[in-house]
Amino acid sequence: MARLHPLTLLTAAVVPAVATLAIDRWPVSAVVLAVLVGLVAASGLGRTVLPAAAVVLAPLMLSLLLTHGFFFVEGQTVLWSAGPLHVTTEGLSFAADMGLRTAVFVVAFLAFSFSVQPADLLSVLTGLRVPPQFGFVLCSTLTLAPAITARARRISQAQQARGLVVGLGLPGRVRAVQQQAVPLVLALLHEAGSRAEFLEARGFGAPGPRSSYRLVPDSPGQRVFRWTALLLLVLFLVLWFGAVG
Amino acid sequence: MSSSLTLPAPGKAAGRNRRLLEILGGVAIAGTYLYLVLNQPADIVNGLSSGATLLALAGFLLGAVLLIVGVLPTLPTSTLVLLPVALVLNIVLGQFVGSTLVPFYLDAIGTVLIAALAGPAAGAATGALSSIVWSLFNPTVLPFAAGAALIGFLAGVAARYGAFRRFYFAPVAGFLTGIVAGVFSAPIAAFVYGGTSGLATGAVVSAFRAMGDSLLGAITKQALISDPMDKAIVFTIVAVLLYALPRRTTLRFPFISRFRVLAGTRGA
Structure with a gap:
């Protein structure tokens, strides 16, 4: 088709x-x-x-x-x-x-x-003068989701390797979630910070129109x-x- | 981050237009809500006329889109790169919790986190964007985009006035936000879906219906049980995360140091 x-x-x-x-x-x-x-x-x-x-x-x-x-x-x-x-x-x-x-x-x-196709949608939206930041957020959410799942698995394995045991009862479970969620969110925020510097260095935040190289x-x-x-x-x-x- | 030396600085007119879009978005959402509340039928058996439902959907969606288009270009890159992270947190947790038998949602952690780091406007845009991106996998969340934007906005206002400065303020602010959010989203759930989209929340609604409440009444009561608790939990989790973050990261956000969002972060 x-x-x-x-x-x-x-x-x-x-x-x-x-x-x-x-x-x-x-x-x-x-x-x-x-x-x-x-x-x-x-x-x-x-x-x-x-x-x-x-x-x-x-x-x-x-x-x-x-x-x-x-x-x-x-x-x-x-x-x-x-x-x-x-x-x-x-x-x-x-x-x-x-x-x-x-x-x-x-x-x-x-x-x-x-x-x-997300890329097609983006280039059409750019043509309709939707802010280019929207495209960045949409596409990067779609690509980030699998990466974050993989990272969450790695953190959980690392914590198990250092001896994390999911305790019985609610307090034990809450502690286990905390020991996995806090490093995950911290790592994600830190990575986002360095990504911002790279993007900024390439004129991401600059005003003005963007041209799309993708023909739909x-x-x-x-x-x-x-x-x-x-x-x-x-x-x-x-x-x-x-x-x- | 310093501004570019080679590219032209953004004009004042552009900033005014953006502000206008934000205000129009807010007006569209508030107007649609008022219309929905004033036009609610006395008898839910006949339902809201399908025309009014369509108008409400269009109004909320238009408001959310105007907010996004108005706010997004004003956000600095350091905030913008956080949005995808916030969206993934919202969607993954929301999808997971929504499929369990707990009458909560927990689909606003990312939104509240951004609101606390970057302010009400960024929070509102995150909420609206989150619903729109999530609707690519679950179209039923699309009508709640305006409600999610409201939650982000309120969380930003709460952060500005010091809700995260003391640990015990966070759940209280979350509880109050939840009351507003519940009252806001109940008519949407009632008129668009005729109920709730989760089994656990549906059971709560059924209990109130069995006691003889009207459908809107039962859904509002369910929302007033679920939402304040849910948002109190979300605000507490966000407070834990904010204090676990290194100062170097949090102080990179001008909103944090300008309004002393966190205890001990007075700006220079």
């Missing part, structure tokens, strides 16, 4: 997410979700996007089901009740409304973030798609809210 422009991908995520949020009916959200999952699976992103979405959505769905499935005090149609628990039709449908529209939002945006391919077709999709979305929102409210 040819590399798509980041803004095309973003439009493709925003349009279904906003439209389902506006419609806010669970059957519609369910259909959109099914189509989205199908598209994601067909584009080969299924292996990464769907587990990530499940990790995010499972606690949310269970929490909604617990709150509204059993304790929806406004519900009229009681399906089953025991003590303080009331399973009502209204509660279940409210949980489905909220849960499914969030699921559409999560799957759409995860599909965007797993398919976009775009095509007239994608431009047409973006504008049509956004126009249709706006048109839809105006008509929908004009009709409903």
